Amino acid sequence: MSALRRSPALLMLPACLLVTGCLLLPIAYLIGLSFNPPVVGEVELTTTLTLRNYARLLDWFYASVLLKTLWVSIVTTAISAVLGIALALSLWRTPAQWRGLLVVVVLAPLLVSIVARTFGWMLLLGDAGIINNALIGLGVIREPLHMMFTQGAVIVGLVHVFLPFMVLSVLAAFDRIDPAIPEAADTLGAGPFTIFWQVILPLLNPGVAAGVTIVFSLAMSSYVTPALMGGSSAGVLTTLVYQQLVVTYDWHFGAALVAVLLATTLVILGSVLYANAVRTARWMGRR
Amino acid sequence: MIGLMQRVSFRSLIIGSYIFLLAPLICVVVVSFNAEPVQQFPPRSWSLRWYAHALQLESFRNGAVISFALAVAAGLLATPIGVLAAIGLHRSHWRGKSALEAIFLAPLIVPGIVTGISLLIALAALDVREAPLRLLLGHTVAILPYSIRTVLASLARLDPALEEAAETLGASGLRSFRYILLPLIRPGILAGLVFGLILSFDDVSVSLFLVDARTTTLPLAIMSYLEYSFDPSIAAISSMLIAVTLGLAVLLERSFGLKRLLAG
Numbered sequence: 001m002s003a004l005r006r007s008p009a010l011l012m013l014p015a016c017l018l019v020t021g022c023l024l025l026p027i028a029y030l031i032g033l034s035f036n037p038p039v040v041g042e043v044e045l046t047t048t049l050t051l052r053n054y055a056r057l058l059d060w061f062y063a064s065v066l067l068k069t070l071w072v073s074i075v076t077t078a079i080s081a082v083l084g085i086a087l088a089l090s091l092w093r094t095p096a097q098w099r100g101l102l103v104v105v106v107l108a109p110l111l112v113s114i115v116a117r118t119f120g121w122m123l124l125l126g127d128a129g130i131i132n133n134a135l136i137g138l139g140v141i142r143e144p145l146h147m148m149f150t151q152g153a154v155i156v157g158l159v160h161v162f163l164p165f166m167v168l169s170v171l172a173a174f175d176r177i178d179p180a181i182p183e184a185a186d187t188l189g190a191g192p193f194t195i196f197w198q199v200i201l202p203l204l205n206p207g208v209a210a211g212v213t214i215v216f217s218l219a220m221s222s223y224v225t226p227a228l229m230g231g232s233s234a235g236v237l238t239t240l241v242y243q244q245l246v247v248t249y250d251w252h253f254g255a256a257l258v259a260v261l262l263a264t265t266l267v268i269l270g271s272v273l274y275a276n277a278v279r280t281a282r283w284m285g286r287r
Numbered sequence: 288m289i290g291l292m293q294r295v296s297f298r299s300l301i302i303g304s305y306i307f308l309l310a311p312l313i314c315v316v317v318v319s320f321n322a323e324p325v326q327q328f329p330p331r332s333w334s335l336r337w338y339a340h341a342l343q344l345e346s347f348r349n350g351a352v353i354s355f356a357l358a359v360a361a362g363l364l365a366t367p368i369g370v371l372a373a374i375g376l377h378r379s380h381w382r383g384k385s386a387l388e389a390i391f392l393a394p395l396i397v398p399g400i401v402t403g404i405s406l407l408i409a410l411a412a413l414d415v416r417e418a419p420l421r422l423l424l425g426h427t428v429a430i431l432p433y434s435i436r437t438v439l440a441s442l443a444r445l446d447p448a449l450e451e452a453a454e455t456l457g458a459s460g461l462r463s464f465r466y467i468l469l470p471l472i473r474p475g476i477l478a479g480l481v482f483g484l485i486l487s488f489d490d491v492s493v494s495l496f497l498v499d500a501r502t503t504t505l506p507l508a509i510m511s512y513l514e515y516s517f518d519p520s521i522a523a524i525s526s527m528l529i530a531v532t533l534g535l536a537v538l539l540e541r542s543f544g545l546k547r548l549l550a551g
Contacts (some may be wrong), residue, residue, distance in 0.1 A: 120311025
């Protein structure tokens with residue numbers, strides 16, 4: 001143990017081996033495979049390099065799936081950002097004795113199985129679902145509204161699943177705001193509207209940026225919600241990958257799709273973090 | 288007047304958001320007590336028959352056993368590895384530290400579905416096709432970051448003087464670890480373990496490509512059941528999952544703080 005005390009590197013060795021062996025090397029292998037010519041059922045890496053798997057993405061069908069995935073993720077992120085900021089703002093202003101309970105109410109759904117939560121939306125939005133039954137019962141509509149198996153249903157389900165992440169990130173930014181700052185703005189005669197837009201929102205930037213990246217990358221890579229709520233027409237990248245790997249056994253094209261998914265996630269993540277760093281630097285410079 | 292309208296519309300947005308967050312969960316629980324085979328809300332008559340039905344379904348029972356065994360095995364494997372890594376990170380002060388930290392947190396950044404597919408393909412290339420082993424490796428690597436983060440959070444609150452005092456008083460490294468460090472970081476270790484158990488038990492994205500026809504986890508068994516039938520037994524099994532996870536959520540909130548746990 002005293003030897004371990006002097007060399008913390010040894011303590012980290014098992015974790016390093018686990019992450020490298022079970023995550024980083026497999027990802028490298030998968031990327032390598034995506035540059036090999038497609039042979040059905042073959043997973044050996046060969047030295048023949050090709051871009052054929054990626055060229056298939058130019059096909060309109062596959063390009064449209066990619067665009068649809070991006071669109072669904074962007075809308076999900078935007079709605080989550082608005083609702084998340086509002087919820088975090090109200091939690092921040094809630095008296096301390098209630099805040100703990102409400103934070104748990106917002107965050108606890110995160111721990112509930114995603115399958116159970118998606119099933120709840122299927123109950124609500126189905127043609128014979130709770131919302132349609134209620135509206136027909138009240139005489140608002142005669143024919144059931146077709147909500148399930150649409151892109152809108154997928155977005156509703158995704159916002160529900162990922163909204164707590166946004167609240168969590170924005171709340172962390174709220175916790176860092178000195179309460180004297182909005183008070184000072186108030187003393188100087190700014191109205192609540194001005195205080196929110198001019199004072200609080202800029203201070204929330206890092207939290208919103210963190211939340212946006214988390215929600216966007218989770219939305220891009222979500223499978224359960226689009227698979228259960230999207231139906232066949234609302235195919236996204238992950239359901240396409242599932243089809244390629246499990247149904248048609250085209251592992252090389254599947255690997256290319258996964259590589260695109262990973263690259264998009266990392267690029268978005270990197271650029272939001274970079275933009276945020278630049279904005280912060282400029283803001284610090286202005287002072 | 289404008290201020291009042293703003294306040295009212297803000298209030299309704301907030302109340303709407305809470306309804307939005309809770310409605311699906313409440314609907315699932317209410318429908319699970321429905322006596323009829325059709326999904327009806329609110330139910331006309333109540334019964335526990337769908338709970339009995341869900342508990343008798345072969346695929347749910349097998350799935351629950353596999354998911355439980357998998358969660359426990361992955362948790363017990365990831366926790367010691369994570370604890371050691373966190374202590375190592377806490378104690379090292381060299382430059383490569385942030386690179387190592389990034390590697391340890393990589394499973395958080397990489398989407399679960401990518402983790403699962405990469406592992407499937409790499410193991411297939413090595414001719415390893417046993418689903419239980421694939422699942423164990425995938426789940427262990429996926430929950431490792433949570434164990435590292437919770438222990439790191441506990442270590443950060445630690446007074447370094449305590450360990451130094453133990454050493455000055457002649458405690459060996461092992462004794463000081465056993466009697467000083469371990470009791471102090473125990474809440475972090477337990478929070479990481481419980482959170483890891485929940486994540487592993489509920490996981491779909493990592494498992495999706497690692498299961499096979501004989502070895503399927505409970506969430507995936509529920510998903511495939513949903514594909515061909517829509518009776519309230521899904522609501523019953525989901526309600527049981529909701530009850531268990533909410534119980535654990537309260538436990539985590541009391542012991543470690545949910546906000547701290549999730550934000551890291």
